[in-house]
Structures are given as structure tokens and as C-alpha cells.
Amino acid sequence: MTEPTMTEPANPLSVDVAVIGGGPAGLSAAIELKRRGIGQVVVFDRDVEAGGVPRHCGHPPFGLREFGRLLTGPAYARRLVRHALQAGVEIRLNHAVVALHPEGHLELATPDGRIAVRAKRVLLATGIRETPRSARLVTGTRPVGVINTGALQAYVHLQGMIPFRRPVIVGTELVSLSAIATCLTHGMRPVAMVEARSRPTARWPLALLPHLVGIPVHYRTEIAAIDGDGRVESVILQKQDGERTTLACDGVLFTGGFVPEASLVRLSHLTLDAHSGGPRIDQFGRCSDSLYYAAGNLLRAVETAGWSFREGRRIAGYIADDLQGSLAKAERLIPIVPGRDIKLAVPQQIALPGLLAGARTIELRVEEASTGHLDVSSNGRTLLRKPLSALPERRILLDLKALGLLDDATEIRVEMRP
Amino acid sequence: MLQPTPFDVAIIGGGVVGCAVARHLTLAGAKVVLLEKATDILSGASKGNSAILHTGFDAPPGSLELACMQEGYQEYIDIRTRLRLPILETGAVVVAWNDDEAGRLDQIEQTARNNGISDVRRLDRNELQAREPHLSAQALGGLLVPREHLIDPWSAPLAYMLQALANGAEIRRSTELLSGQFDGRDWRLATSTGELAATTVVNCAGLYGDIVDERLTGQTHFTIKPRKGQFVVFDKAAARLLGTIILPVPSERTKGIVLTPTIFGNLLVGPTAEEQDERDRAGVDTATLESLKQKAEAILPALAGMPVTAIYAGLRPATERKEYRVRHDVEQHLITIGGIRSTGLTAALGLARHVGRLWASSNAHTPLADPVWPEAPMLAEHEERDWTRPGYGEIICHCEMVTRRELEAALDGPLPAGDIGGLKRRTRAGMGRCQGFNCSARLASLTEGRFPVPLAVGHCHD
Structure with missing residues (x-):
């Protein structure tokens, strides 16, 4: 029996800022940190190349606001990486962070053995993933051919392969429409699109796409069962009124249902926000351990690459302020409490001092379509009340300055009222 | 046509029992072939279980099941280092959630002691909370069984089969037994990939045990009644909430729903016990999975909101009777190992020794003097991966x-x-x-x- 060669981490690698995740948020943050004169900025990405999710989104529009031109996902990712390298950012690929510890201490797996990193500040930018079939608790057998859009795009754009020819697509988010485009341009013909809600989640006119290409869309319908021994053979669709039909197909594509890739946070000393599924942050992107910051879709599912890019850059600015001594320590925190119909609020708390020095807005989302008034109150005092008709997966922005929050506020309550 | 030398033993079925029997008989000096109808081993009952190494504390006293579990347990401990197999020493607590269940703990404790498990110990409410602080305050107390542990349910049988192969056994996958003729000395087996001859046949066909029995003997000595168990696996973050296997006070029919850490660093709840006719399709359903989640959250309230990682269902080859259906037909050179339910993972090595004794009673053999010990993949979260x-x-x-x-x-x-x-x-x-x-x-x-x-x-x- 051969003894495993143990590789205890040697002396930790010391860096100014460790960025975990080389997607749009992480790379743009790293670029901004270098622009602000921060010394050693290292992006750790667990993948074989940096760029994040856009790498396997082989379609426009990416980059309009960042680079002033219309790019496909892979071209956008390459450009981001190039800009980061030109800015002096160090990108370490195949570096998987496996644990976060206090005092900016990180554990990593690398192909050359485990290493430890000691960072003055850490930016978490680990992005998102879609909800798989398992977490949706879908009935049926467990055949080959049940995947998420992220996997589909990796099959097509990274491996040149196709996982099925006649899938049923579950969901009508933006990513679901992107999945249709991916299918149609690579020899796959979706047999139907299924949506539990009564209307598409994606915005008009994009939601017209399946109709334009002749793919039937079933609203108020769910997959009641998946069937197949080896590969998927059929699904049973069930309408809200109970009507069931069997549909032959060779795959099921579960699209969207994005969740933050917050596993590292969940397993660490940092506080997780149960509503967003991401780390709990203040208006500067600071986590419960103030040496840790977070940006991008890890904060909430799901925003565009462009949004993540700008958010990364903004929060990098606060990290630079912090390292350069101009960001005040939090002396008091005002929690933002999501009430009725509100799915999440980001940030989850406002740190004082610095009420208006960080994010200008509080981002909200609703769980389901909701019409009425958005009511924002603090210590029993209404700060804002405005009519709102909100749809799921769409951002709602609250102007923090307009709220006129008082310094003695102990909480901010946000809810929908009739 | 040239008749090849018959195998000493043909084993039908590459589940955990078949793999353990293949290993044991190979090490005992037999020339072994294992036939598996699926494209890989562990494709039937052995692919979905709760991965507990049982002490046998609640097994029927005096039963073959108990004897095999205890012998299997001990052998696992004895060989695991050489095969690089992990163990997670958690212990288990049979938890009473109401007065009725609390009243039945005495009987369970007595059975455990009768079964030779003398280190069981009662935990009162406070001791239980001290041991498992996240456990629901509804728990009244329990019976601690310190040596109930967790193992890797797939690497273990894989290691058994790898050791058999490394020491001369053969395996034929995608090979279904179609029929068998015993000529008074050897078996001639017709399979989906051709004929072969073997002196002795060991039926370890699990969910197809009765069908294989019928194909070999023209009759069935038992009837398989597949019993499905659904499971929900929670995210690794959940594993921090529980260190001990939480067992229910069992019913007559089933051990009931277990909440347990896994050796892979997750938290697992299941199985259900659902009778069905189909032998190779084990589906999950939303309502049952939801109820399992709720059950888990009732036991461990901090699980609320914890993401689900995986869902699965397994089938146990139950029969019309609770006990193992083991039969040795000395005249026919046939050993049948049937009806090995949820305890099979633990009992497999013990069953293999039992088969070994039955086989050796009528077959001269020389155990291998210096067998090869291959190593299994190490997938346990607490070991060096x-x-x-x-x-x-x-x-x-x-x-x-x-x-x-x-x-x-x-x-x-x-x-x-x-x-x-x-x-x-x-x-x-x-x-x-x-x-x-x-x-x-x-x-x-x-x-x-x-x-x-x-x-x-x-x-x-x-």
C-alpha cells in the first residue's frame, strides 16, 4: 500500500486582494482595484479558463456598455480576461478555493497541491447556477438527458456535443429563450416549453421567440413525471386543472431557477441571507466579516453580465477605499427586512456611518407577480409608499437617498400592500 | 466443440452480496466467474441504501441475518485498511418521540443486549440534547448504539470485486442468465453472451433472485416483493448539524425513516417503504420527497431552508417473509442467497463466509497463500481525497x-x-x-x- 503524499500548505501566499471567481464581477473588480493602485490583486478561478458563465453563452448581446460593442459571450469573456491581464491582475486558473476562514485566510486546491492564501481583503464573486431536477423534487425515474441550460451550453460551446435532440424545456426566463436559440442552431428541436406560471417570466418581446419558431408553450403547466429507463423517453405534463398529457421527448432541460453559488459561504463563518441565498452584505458589499466583500450574481439570482461587471467595479472601489483607509468601520447596522411578497433585498443592511456613501439603491425582488403598493417603513414611520406592479425575476430599485432615512432608524421594513 | 474447464463457482448477480461472495470464494481458492446482467455491478438493490454499517442490535435474535451482520461487521473492520475502505464512526441513537415509543426502548435495549451489543446505553432528554444540540426539543430520549457506523456503500463492494478479479476471478457484465442444466457433476449455464460451465452456482440475484431460482431449478422457493425506498440528500452544509445516525423506534415491517450523516459529507433522510411489482424501476415522487424533507426538518429544525442536493430511490429485495432466504441444495451444487433486504451491505461479508462454509463442506480447496490487496477509490469526506x-x-x-x-x-x-x-x-x-x-x-x-x-x-x- 502506498502512502498518499500529503501536501500540507506551506507558507501562505500573501496578497492584497484575493478575488474568488473570474467571471464578469470578479474580473471587473480586479481591474478596478489595479486602477486604484492596489498592489497584488489575484483572481482565483477553479476552472481551466477565466471568464465565467459568458464563456459558454454563444450569443449576443454582451459588452455594449462595458466595451461599446456588441459581443457574443465567449468574445466578451476573452476581452474581460485580456483587460484584466493588461491591468496587471494576476489570474490563477485551476485554483479552487475550498474554505474561507477569518482574517482573510483561504484554503485552496491546486493541481500542484494545496496552498494557503492570506489576503488583506477577499472579494467573493462565485456567481450562480441553475436549480437542478433534484432540488425541484420532480417525480419520475432518473434517466440520462435531464440537465440545466448551463450544462447544455457547455456541451455545445465547450465540447461540441449535444445532449439530446428533442427536449422539453422547463421555464420561460431569459435563459430559457437562450436555450431555444442554442438548440435550434445546433440541430436540436425542442418539442415544447413548459411554464408553471400563467405568463412568461422573460420580458416581451423576447418571450415571443418560441411562438415565432413554432415551439408550443404550455402555461400553468408542470412536469408531473419524467419517464425513461436509460435515456428520457417521455414526460407527463400536468395543467393546473389536473389535465395530464404524455409527451415523447429525449431530454428535459430545466432552465433558470438560478441560485447563488454560495456553498463556500454556507460552509464558512460568514452569515448567509436566507432570502437571497447569498452572503449578507451592507451597502459597501461588506460581509459579516468585514475583511470579506461580495459582488455579482452571488448576491442574488440573477442579473446580467453587464450588471455584475458594474457591481464588481463599484464594490472594488469600496475595497480600495477600505485598504487606503477612507472607508469607515461600521459602528451600527440597520437591517432591511423583507416583508409580504418580497423575496429578497440586497444589501440586507445599511452600515452607519456612510448611509449614502455606498450603494445608491436597495435592490428588491418579488416572489410571485404582485400588484399593490410598495411600502417602506422604518420604526413605524412610512418612508415611501408607491403603486407597484411587480413580476418575479425583475429587479426593483429603491433610491436610498429618497427614503430620507433617519440616523436613529433601527430597521427598514419593505413589503407589498394592497 | 472444445469444452473448457468448468469454473468452480458461477455467481449470479453483481450486487454487494455477489461481489463479497466472489471475493471470499476466490480467496478460498475457487475459480470464480460472476455474471451480471446490467452493464455494471451494483445496478440493482445495492445502488440505493442508507450506507449504515449495522451492529445487528435490532435484528431477530438467533437469526442467520444477525449472525451474518455481526460476522460481516467484524470482517469489514478487519479488512478495511488493506482495501483502503473508510468508516465514519458516528454511533446511532434510536430516538423516542412520544411516550409510547419511549416505552418500547426497554424492549429494544433488551434485544440489543441479547444480540451481544452490550455497549448500548440509554440517553435521557438532556444527554441527547448535549450530544445533538440541533435535534428537535420534542425528542424524549433514546438508546445510543455506539458502534453503528457509516461506510461507502459503493466503494466497499467494488473493492470486494476488485480483489476477486486481482486474484483470478472473472466477471461478465451485460450477461444475463437464461437457463441452467445440472448434469450430476456440473452446471451448464446458458447466458445472453454464450454458454459456460461451473461446478457450483451461487444465486445472488437480488431483485431477480426468484426468477434466477426458477431458471435454474424450475421452481421458486421464495417470491421477491420489491420494496421501494426514496431518499433525499441535503447539502454538505447540513452535515454540521448532526453527528449521529438518528433512528426511529422501528415497526414490524421496516426500520423506518432514518436521518443520518453520510460518509460523503452530506445529510440523508429516508427510506420510505413502498411495495411495488416492478423490479428495476425505482421512481421518486414529489409528494413523498416533500414529506421526507418535512420529516427531516421535524427531527432537525435547523434544516429548514437547507438546499437539497440529490434525490434517489432504491429497491430492497424483500420476500413474503422477513428472514433471509438462504438455501443450500447439496445434491444440485446450488446455493441461493435470497431476500437480503436493507441489512445486506453489512451482512454481505458475513453471508460470503456463510457461503464459503457451505461450499467448502463439499469441495476440496486450498486458500490463496498470499492474495493481492487492491485499493478502492477513497471518496470519504473525512479522509484525504x-x-x-x-x-x-x-x-x-x-x-x-x-x-x-x-x-x-x-x-x-x-x-x-x-x-x-x-x-x-x-x-x-x-x-x-x-x-x-x-x-x-x-x-x-x-x-x-x-x-x-x-x-x-x-x-x-x-
Whole structure:
């Protein structure tokens, strides 16, 4: 029996800022940190190349606001990486962070053995993933051919392969429409699109796409069962009124249902926000351990690459302020409490001092379509009340300055009222 | 036609029992062949269970089941280091949730002591809370069984089979037994991939045990009544909430629903006990999975909001009776190991020794003097995994930290993965929280041309 060669981490690698995740948020943050004169900025990405999710989104529009031109996902990712390298950012690929510890201490797996990193500040930018079939608790057998859009795009754009020819697509988010485009341009013909809600989640006119290409869309319908021994053979669709039909197909594509890739946070000393599924942050992107910051879709599912890019850059600015001594320590925190119909609020708390020095807005989302008034109150005092008709997966922005929050506020309550 | 020398023993079925029997008889000096109708071992009852190494504290006193469990338990402890098999020493607590159940703990404790498990100990409410602070305050107390532990339910049988192969056994996968004729000296077996001869046949066919029995003897000595168990696996973050296996006070029919850590660092709840006719289809259903989640949250309230990583269902080869259906037909050179239910993972090595004794009683043999001890994949979360050692290439599955080196090893060697399920069981690739969101396409590429049901159906230019 051969003894495993143990590789205890040697002396930790010391860096100014460790960025975990080389997607749009992480790379743009790293670029901004270098622009602000921060010394050693290292992006750790667990993948074989940096760029994040856009790498396997082989379609426009990416980059309009960042680079002033219309790019496909892979071209956008390459450009981001190039800009980061030109800015002096160090990108370490195949570096998987496996644990976060206090005092900016990180554990990593690398192909050359485990290493430890000691960072003055850490930016978490680990992005998102879609909800798989398992977490949706879908009935049926467990055949080959049940995947998420992220996997589909990796099959097509990274491996040149196709996982099925006649899938049923579950969901009508933006990513679901992107999945249709991916299918149609690579020899796959979706047999139907299924949506539990009564209307598409994606915005008009994009939601017209399946109709334009002749793919039937079933609203108020769910997959009641998946069937197949080896590969998927059929699904049973069930309408809200109970009507069931069997549909032959060779795959099921579960699209969207994005969740933050917050596993590292969940397993660490940092506080997780149960509503967003991401780390709990203040208006500067600071986590419960103030040496840790977070940006991008890890904060909430799901925003565009462009949004993540700008958010990364903004929060990098606060990290630079912090390292350069101009960001005040939090002396008091005002929690933002999501009430009725509100799915999440980001940030989850406002740190004082610095009420208006960080994010200008509080981002909200609703769980389901909701019409009425958005009511924002603090210590029993209404700060804002405005009519709102909100749809799921769409951002709602609250102007923090307009709220006129008082310094003695102990909480901010946000809810929908009739 | 040239008649090849018959095998000493043909084993029908590559589940945990078949693999353990193959190992034991090979080490005993027999020339063994194992026939498995599926494309990989562990494709039936052995692919879905709760992975507990049982002491037998609640087994029927004096039963063969108890004897095999205890013998199997001890042998696992004895051989596990040499085969590099893990164990997670958790202990179990049979928890009473109401006065009725609390009243039945005495009987369970007595049975445990009668079964030779003398280290069981009662825990009052406070002791239980001290041991498991996240456990619901509704728990009234329990019976601690310190030596109930967790093992890797797939690497263990794989290691048994690998050791059999390394010492001269053969395996034929995708090979279904069609019929058998005993000529007074040897069996002539017709299979889906050709004929073969063997002096003795051991039926370890699990969910197909009665069918194989009928194909060999023209009659069935028992009837398999598949019993389905659904499971929900929670995210690894949940494992911090529980250190001990939480068992219910059992009913007559089933051990009931268990909440347990797993050796892979997750938390598992299940199984249900649902009778069904189908022998090879084990579906899950939303309502049952929801109820399992609720059950888990009732036991461990801090689980609320914890993400689900995986769902699965397994089938136990129950029969019309509770006990193991073991039969030795000395005249016919036939040993039948039937009706091995949920305790099979623990009992397999004991059953193999039992088979060994039955077989040796009428067959001269010389045990191998210096057998080879191959090593199993080490997938336990608390042990040093492959990714901690340099030179692994890259990590393909990040949720479960599976390296390219591990995947390549699982696709190579004397018993390469025969299908995607087999690859997952050998490496855990794709079994984590993202369920292949990140790695499925890479796996499709790495396994191209290898599996009968491939992950990819074609290339983009097709």
C-alpha cells in the first residue's frame, strides 16, 4: 500500500486582494482595484479558463456598455480576461478555493497541491447556477438527458456535443429563450416549453421567440413525471386543472431557477441571507466579516453580465477605499427586512456611518407577480409608499437617498400592500 | 466443440452480496466467474441504501441475518485498511418521540443486549440534547448504539470485486442468465453472451433472485416483493448539524425513516417503504420527497431552508417473509442467497463466509497463500481525497471535488465503469449540489464511446 503524499500548505501566499471567481464581477473588480493602485490583486478561478458563465453563452448581446460593442459571450469573456491581464491582475486558473476562514485566510486546491492564501481583503464573486431536477423534487425515474441550460451550453460551446435532440424545456426566463436559440442552431428541436406560471417570466418581446419558431408553450403547466429507463423517453405534463398529457421527448432541460453559488459561504463563518441565498452584505458589499466583500450574481439570482461587471467595479472601489483607509468601520447596522411578497433585498443592511456613501439603491425582488403598493417603513414611520406592479425575476430599485432615512432608524421594513 | 474447464463457482448477480461472495470464494481458492446482467455491478438493490454499517442490535435474535451482520461487521473492520475502505464512526441513537415509543426502548435495549451489543446505553432528554444540540426539543430520549457506523456503500463492494478479479476471478457484465442444466457433476449455464460451465452456482440475484431460482431449478422457493425506498440528500452544509445516525423506534415491517450523516459529507433522510411489482424501476415522487424533507426538518429544525442536493430511490429485495432466504441444495451444487433486504451491505461479508462454509463442506480447496490487496477509490469526506495530492490534472466535478485523475482511473483497470451510474458510484462526479450543471459536458466528453447510454447523443455538426 502506498502512502498518499500529503501536501500540507506551506507558507501562505500573501496578497492584497484575493478575488474568488473570474467571471464578469470578479474580473471587473480586479481591474478596478489595479486602477486604484492596489498592489497584488489575484483572481482565483477553479476552472481551466477565466471568464465565467459568458464563456459558454454563444450569443449576443454582451459588452455594449462595458466595451461599446456588441459581443457574443465567449468574445466578451476573452476581452474581460485580456483587460484584466493588461491591468496587471494576476489570474490563477485551476485554483479552487475550498474554505474561507477569518482574517482573510483561504484554503485552496491546486493541481500542484494545496496552498494557503492570506489576503488583506477577499472579494467573493462565485456567481450562480441553475436549480437542478433534484432540488425541484420532480417525480419520475432518473434517466440520462435531464440537465440545466448551463450544462447544455457547455456541451455545445465547450465540447461540441449535444445532449439530446428533442427536449422539453422547463421555464420561460431569459435563459430559457437562450436555450431555444442554442438548440435550434445546433440541430436540436425542442418539442415544447413548459411554464408553471400563467405568463412568461422573460420580458416581451423576447418571450415571443418560441411562438415565432413554432415551439408550443404550455402555461400553468408542470412536469408531473419524467419517464425513461436509460435515456428520457417521455414526460407527463400536468395543467393546473389536473389535465395530464404524455409527451415523447429525449431530454428535459430545466432552465433558470438560478441560485447563488454560495456553498463556500454556507460552509464558512460568514452569515448567509436566507432570502437571497447569498452572503449578507451592507451597502459597501461588506460581509459579516468585514475583511470579506461580495459582488455579482452571488448576491442574488440573477442579473446580467453587464450588471455584475458594474457591481464588481463599484464594490472594488469600496475595497480600495477600505485598504487606503477612507472607508469607515461600521459602528451600527440597520437591517432591511423583507416583508409580504418580497423575496429578497440586497444589501440586507445599511452600515452607519456612510448611509449614502455606498450603494445608491436597495435592490428588491418579488416572489410571485404582485400588484399593490410598495411600502417602506422604518420604526413605524412610512418612508415611501408607491403603486407597484411587480413580476418575479425583475429587479426593483429603491433610491436610498429618497427614503430620507433617519440616523436613529433601527430597521427598514419593505413589503407589498394592497 | 472444445469444452473448457468448468469454473468452480458461477455467481449470479453483481450486487454487494455477489461481489463479497466472489471475493471470499476466490480467496478460498475457487475459480470464480460472476455474471451480471446490467452493464455494471451494483445496478440493482445495492445502488440505493442508507450506507449504515449495522451492529445487528435490532435484528431477530438467533437469526442467520444477525449472525451474518455481526460476522460481516467484524470482517469489514478487519479488512478495511488493506482495501483502503473508510468508516465514519458516528454511533446511532434510536430516538423516542412520544411516550409510547419511549416505552418500547426497554424492549429494544433488551434485544440489543441479547444480540451481544452490550455497549448500548440509554440517553435521557438532556444527554441527547448535549450530544445533538440541533435535534428537535420534542425528542424524549433514546438508546445510543455506539458502534453503528457509516461506510461507502459503493466503494466497499467494488473493492470486494476488485480483489476477486486481482486474484483470478472473472466477471461478465451485460450477461444475463437464461437457463441452467445440472448434469450430476456440473452446471451448464446458458447466458445472453454464450454458454459456460461451473461446478457450483451461487444465486445472488437480488431483485431477480426468484426468477434466477426458477431458471435454474424450475421452481421458486421464495417470491421477491420489491420494496421501494426514496431518499433525499441535503447539502454538505447540513452535515454540521448532526453527528449521529438518528433512528426511529422501528415497526414490524421496516426500520423506518432514518436521518443520518453520510460518509460523503452530506445529510440523508429516508427510506420510505413502498411495495411495488416492478423490479428495476425505482421512481421518486414529489409528494413523498416533500414529506421526507418535512420529516427531516421535524427531527432537525435547523434544516429548514437547507438546499437539497440529490434525490434517489432504491429497491430492497424483500420476500413474503422477513428472514433471509438462504438455501443450500447439496445434491444440485446450488446455493441461493435470497431476500437480503436493507441489512445486506453489512451482512454481505458475513453471508460470503456463510457461503464459503457451505461450499467448502463439499469441495476440496486450498486458500490463496498470499492474495493481492487492491485499493478502492477513497471518496470519504473525512479522509484525504485525491484532490489533496498533487498531479491530479484538474478538478472536473467541483461540488464533489472529483479530479480528472480519479475519473481516468475509474474508466480504466480491471473493472472500468460500465455506465454513467457506475462512474458516479466510483468517483461521485455529478452527484453534488449542482448535479452536473458544471461538469456534465466534460463527463460526456471524457466518456464518449464508452457507455451504452451515452451522455451526449451526437456532435454539433451531426
